[in-house]
Amino acid sequence: MVSAAGLIDRDGRLLMCTRPAPKDWAGMWEFPGGKVEAGERPADALVRELKEELGVETVDTCLAPFSFSLDPNQSLILLLFLCRKWSGTPTPQEGQKIKWVLPKDVLDLDMPPLDRPLAAQVRDYLLP
Numbered sequence: 001m002v003s004a005a006g007l008i009d010r011d012g013r014l015l016m017c018t019r020p021a022p023k024d025w026a027g028m029w030e031f032p033g034g035k036v037e038a039g040e041r042p043a044d045a046l047v048r049e050l051k052e053e054l055g056v057e058t059v060d061t062c063l064a065p066f067s068f069s070l071d072p073n074q075s076l077i078l079l080l081f082l083c084r085k086w087s088g089t090p091t092p093q094e095g096q097k098i099k100w101v102l103p104k105d106v107l108d109l110d111m112p113p114l115d116r117p118l119a120a121q122v123r124d125y126l127l128p
């Protein structure tokens with residue numbers, strides 16, 4: 001199971017990150033996050049990953065469950081939370097690129113297959 005975050009800034013933009021090599025889907029744009037470890041709660045995993053990957057701090061009550069995506073074998077579950085409150089400025093900690101993207105532009109990015117339907121849902125949710 002993987003937890004990922006749609007970080008939304010005050011202008012309603014989404015933070016997207018590239019996957020650094022040699023990870024799978026390297027160079028593609030994804031939601032920040034990572035694998036939930038054994039015995040870990042999904043929201044706690046995401047709090048940990050956001051600190052590790054971006055140096056931002058948040059708490060589980062600021063992570064709103066939004067949607068999920070499944071691979072064809074249903075062996076990977078990608079849980080997407082939305083988050084509007086954190087402290088610190090997102091700064092790449094693992095060599096990834098990051099950028100703030102307007103919802104209308106998010107589907108223009110090259111992204112892993114599980115992310116595309118989630119990105120479409122977030123876009124529709126955020127667009128007026």
Ligand SMILES: Nc1nc2c([nH]c(=O)n2[C@@H]2O[C@H](COP(=O)(O)OP(=O)(O)OP(=O)(O)O)[C@@H](O)[C@H]2O)c(=O)[nH]1
Pocket residue numbers: 002003004023024025030031032033034035036078112113114115
């Ligand atoms: N973090 C993240 N992982 C995603 C997304 N979409 C997606 O298919 N994945 C997949 O979820 C899996 C776990 O992601 P990850 O590699 O970021 O996990 P991690 O940071 O714990 O990795 P590690 O094994 O290097 O410690 C990968 O197979 C990755 O391809 C996404 O938007 N964000």
